[in-house]
Amino acid sequence: MFGKNVRMERIVDRRSGNCVIVPLDHGVSIGPTEGLIDMKNTVDSVANGGATAVLMHKGIVRHGYRSGGHDIGLILHLSASTDMGSTNNSKVLVADVTEALKLGADAVSLHINVGAETEPDMLKDLGKVSRDCDEWGVPLLVMAYARGPDIDDPFDPHLVAHCARVAAELGADLIKCNYTGDPDSFKEVVKGALVPVIIAGGPKTSSDLEMLNMVRDSLDAGGRGVSIGRNIFQHKNVESITRAVTDIVLRDADVEEAAKNLRGI
Numbered sequence: 001m002f003g004k005n006v007r008m009e010r011i012v013d014r015r016s017g018n019c020v021i022v023p024l025d026h027g028v029s030i031g032p033t034e035g036l037i038d039m040k041n042t043v044d045s046v047a048n049g050g051a052t053a054v055l056m057h058k059g060i061v062r063h064g065y066r067s068g069g070h071d072i073g074l075i076l077h078l079s080a081s082t083d084m085g086s087t088n089n090s091k092v093l094v095a096d097v098t099e100a101l102k103l104g105a106d107a108v109s110l111h112i113n114v115g116a117e118t119e120p121d122m123l124k125d126l127g128k129v130s131r132d133c134d135e136w137g138v139p140l141l142v143m144a145y146a147r148g149p150d151i152d153d154p155f156d157p158h159l160v161a162h163c164a165r166v167a168a169e170l171g172a173d174l175i176k177c178n179y180t181g182d183p184d185s186f187k188e189v190v191k192g193a194l195v196p197v198i199i200a201g202g203p204k205t206s207s208d209l210e211m212l213n214m215v216r217d218s219l220d221a222g223g224r225g226v227s228i229g230r231n232i233f234q235h236k237n238v239e240s241i242t243r244a245v246t247d248i249v250l251r252d253a254d255v256e257e258a259a260k261n262l263r264g265i
Contacts, residue, residue, distance in 0.1 A: 025057050098132075101138065107141060110125065142167035161193075164189050
């Protein structure tokens with residue numbers, strides 16, 4: 001596990017043990033969109049704002065990673081689907097751990113949708129990737145969501161807790177899941193997961209304060225950070241909103257203190 005420990009320190013803040021990850025993999029699912037065109041500028045902005053890592057697909061690394069300024073960890077995303085058809089809940093492997101190592105990645109990530117019609121295939125892929133990560137000493141982030149024809153509420157605390165536990169049972173070193181909406185229920189998710197849990201940013205929120213309060217509440221419930229995409233890379237000031245989030249996650253600031261970064265924007 002020594003290799004995993006070394007690499008984990010490249011995507012997690014050493015002092016707090018928490019992380020601020022900015023996923024930039026949305027181009028596969030929704031196509032080129034605001035914030036994902038000038039990739040070098042976006043990566044520089046989140047790095048200057050203090051994020052601990054960015055997450056992207058293999059073909060984008062050459063276009064957007066480490067163009068200058070602060071160093072930042074790299075997580076290579078291994079699975080994908082598009083929103084163009086009816087199979088968007090079915091993630092398939094599009095890269096592997098050895099490709100990630102060749103590209104200089106510090107960790108890999110995999111997305112599973114528990115409850116989807118192709119859930120067995122995604123669980124099988126997770127088992128294989130987990131074995132490869134143990135073999136090569138690479139940290140594994142698992143994005144685990146309740147999505148499928150029989151899922152009515154993907155934020156249901158029992159479903160979120162089940163998804164997080166599935167990820168842990170199959171070898172995740174770090175779990176990304178939905179925030180359940182309140183600290184008490186999310187505390188139970190964290191308790192049952194056994195490995196560190198971070199929250200997804202979800203759809204673009206109506207206000208910065210709404211998002212920052214969600215981040216603060218998740219930490220108070222035992223969460224270890226965030227993986228926020230559109231609410232960061234589509235913000236009118238990417239560096240400032242990243243800094244506000246990192247102030248909360250890495251420096252334990254309250255929302256009012258962190259929001260000072262956004263005044264006047």
